[in-house]
Amino acid sequence: MNQDQLKWMASSAEHDGAVGTEQMTPPEKSAGRATKRLLAVLGLLATMMFFRHPAALMGAAGCFLFGMLLGGLPLLQILRRLLLIVPFALGAIVFVPFQHAEGGTELFRLFGWVATEEGMRHSIVLLLKVVNANLLITYLLLSTPLFQLIRSLRAIGIPAVLLEIIGLMLRYLVLLKEEAQGMVKAQRSRGLRLDGWLWSRSTYKRFGELLGVLFIRAYARSSRIYQSITARGGFGAGLTGRGRRQPIGQGGLGMAIDVRGVTYQYGRIQALRGLTFSIGQGAKVVLMGPNGAGKSTLISLLNGLEQPATGEVSVFGERMTRENALLLRQRIGVVYQDPDDQIFSTTVEEDVAFGPRNLGLDEQMVQDRVTEALRAVGMSELRSRSPFELSYGQKRRVAIAGVLAMRPEVVILDEPMAFLDPKSRDDLQALLERMHESGLTLIVATHDVDFAAEWATDVIVLKDGRLLASGSTELLFDDLLLEQADLHLPRLVRPFRLLQDAAETRPRTVRDAAQAIWQLIMRGPDGTLARSSKRMDGETRQREG
Numbered sequence: 001m002n003q004d005q006l007k008w009m010a011s012s013a014e015h016d017g018a019v020g021t022e023q024m025t026p027p028e029k030s031a032g033r034a035t036k037r038l039l040a041v042l043g044l045l046a047t048m049m050f051f052r053h054p055a056a057l058m059g060a061a062g063c064f065l066f067g068m069l070l071g072g073l074p075l076l077q078i079l080r081r082l083l084l085i086v087p088f089a090l091g092a093i094v095f096v097p098f099q100h101a102e103g104g105t106e107l108f109r110l111f112g113w114v115a116t117e118e119g120m121r122h123s124i125v126l127l128l129k130v131v132n133a134n135l136l137i138t139y140l141l142l143s144t145p146l147f148q149l150i151r152s153l154r155a156i157g158i159p160a161v162l163l164e165i166i167g168l169m170l171r172y173l174v175l176l177k178e179e180a181q182g183m184v185k186a187q188r189s190r191g192l193r194l195d196g197w198l199w200s201r202s203t204y205k206r207f208g209e210l211l212g213v214l215f216i217r218a219y220a221r222s223s224r225i226y227q228s229i230t231a232r233g234g235f236g237a238g239l240t241g242r243g244r245r246q247p248i249g250q251g252g253l254g255m256a257i258d259v260r261g262v263t264y265q266y267g268r269i270q271a272l273r274g275l276t277f278s279i280g281q282g283a284k285v286v287l288m289g290p291n292g293a294g295k296s297t298l299i300s301l302l303n304g305l306e307q308p309a310t311g312e313v314s315v316f317g318e319r320m321t322r323e324n325a326l327l328l329r330q331r332i333g334v335v336y337q338d339p340d341d342q343i344f345s346t347t348v349e350e351d352v353a354f355g356p357r358n359l360g361l362d363e364q365m366v367q368d369r370v371t372e373a374l375r376a377v378g379m380s381e382l383r384s385r386s387p388f389e390l391s392y393g394q395k396r397r398v399a400i401a402g403v404l405a406m407r408p409e410v411v412i413l414d415e416p417m418a419f420l421d422p423k424s425r426d427d428l429q430a431l432l433e434r435m436h437e438s439g440l441t442l443i444v445a446t447h448d449v450d451f452a453a454e455w456a457t458d459v460i461v462l463k464d465g466r467l468l469a470s471g472s473t474e475l476l477f478d479d480l481l482l483e484q485a486d487l488h489l490p491r492l493v494r495p496f497r498l499l500q501d502a503a504e505t506r507p508r509t510v511r512d513a514a515q516a517i518w519q520l521i522m523r524g525p526d527g528t529l530a531r532s533s534k535r536m537d538g539e540t541r542q543r544e545g
């Protein structure tokens, strides 16, 4: 996908009205203000380290709080963030007074431990310093959007790798929180009562078990996130030298993907059993098959995240190996089923910029690609938002933008329609159409036969790791194949199957179906319509009988 193609998509999206007004990069002025604010907070934090007197620290805390309220920050939010330091405060109060037992002035004894005046003072000073630091950081977080904060941190010379580590740690914390919330919700729906949980014995009995499950779930999720980061060139030494595409071998002209005798197994589980098929450039392919058929495994192989046990996968004529997988991967983008597995940055624009940065592009080019990709998916307005605050459909668009910004030639989407409302599904289908018109080869793993019949040009059907069939979407009308693959006939076709005179009619779209019905009606004068109606009535009665 070249620059013109992505731009074309972006302009089409705007033309369709799918896009709101583009929010341009924040003005220099506010970026400068954010950096000044960051420097001021860092300066105050450093100064705070030298304060030794509780009264001075208390005075500083009062000033900070007053300043924040004067600046319009909500008191409730400030207090909520202050609650975060309660565990630390308890630790400081409980342990620190006993630190100066030797040589200090005794205040009281507890279980043989001596609390001293010096220890107590030290404890109060420590506590006040933590409160002050918390107030200052809260001020920064509440007054400056996260993306600007990150830019400012970069501007003052904090190494990018450190920021990435912080970003990933934050992502892991968010992930833990989401998993914990998900678990609580699922358990409440099955009768878990939360009233009095803090004092309940069973809470503590099950605590270890729940914590274990939480970490296993978070681990599984983070390994999927790791996969998607790798798919966009993360953790690698950059995908290509300075963003240029290396020449890729000759062969298979017009062929985007060629799969020959591929097998794959997870331990003793045979997931793929000798698959052979090919996909031409510019095709719109649906990958179908029941649960466990091997679709996700195949996608991992096509993207080079896994290597086949036997057989080979070729991309644009070049055989995929461990060595060239990084290079070939930039020609094949993958949009995973769960956008939360794919998105991990603190802002939408940072997330979309992740792949282009891995390509080694300069910052201006990265920003251009981010703008274009977000415009193409109709998400320009939300570029500064945290992706974790978005709806599921919006997250999916961000995930697609992240892949488009890499300018791949093939895009694979795993169940892109899952969990979307009808309007979002229509929007996504229109987006897929634009992506295809811009020259992309698209592969969509789906269970949705109606979407497949309407949208795709070709179909690949798997079952139990085997290829049941591959070819044009005419296959979707083959009853035997559909039965073998646990699929059903597209809905639009079913009524025509009940009409003897129109049993072979295979409408793909509502418009096709309307036209077919109209043609049937127009045949009326010679009596066909009447006969058809009678036959339909007759057949319906027969079925009901």
Ligand SMILES: Nc1ncnc2c1ncn2[C@@H]1O[C@H](COP(=O)(O)OP(=O)(O)OP(=O)(O)O)[C@@H](O)[C@H]1O
Binding pocket: 266, 269, 270, 271, 289, 290, 291, 292, 293, 294, 295, 296, 297, 298
């Ligand atoms: N990490 C794994 N470890 C062991 N077995 C696995 C693993 N992932 C998948 N499998 C097995 O491999 C087979 C193919 O699974 P895969 O996820 O590729 O199917 P799928 O067609 O994508 O299914 P679905 O439609 O449910 O997503 C299944 O039998 C599955 O149990």
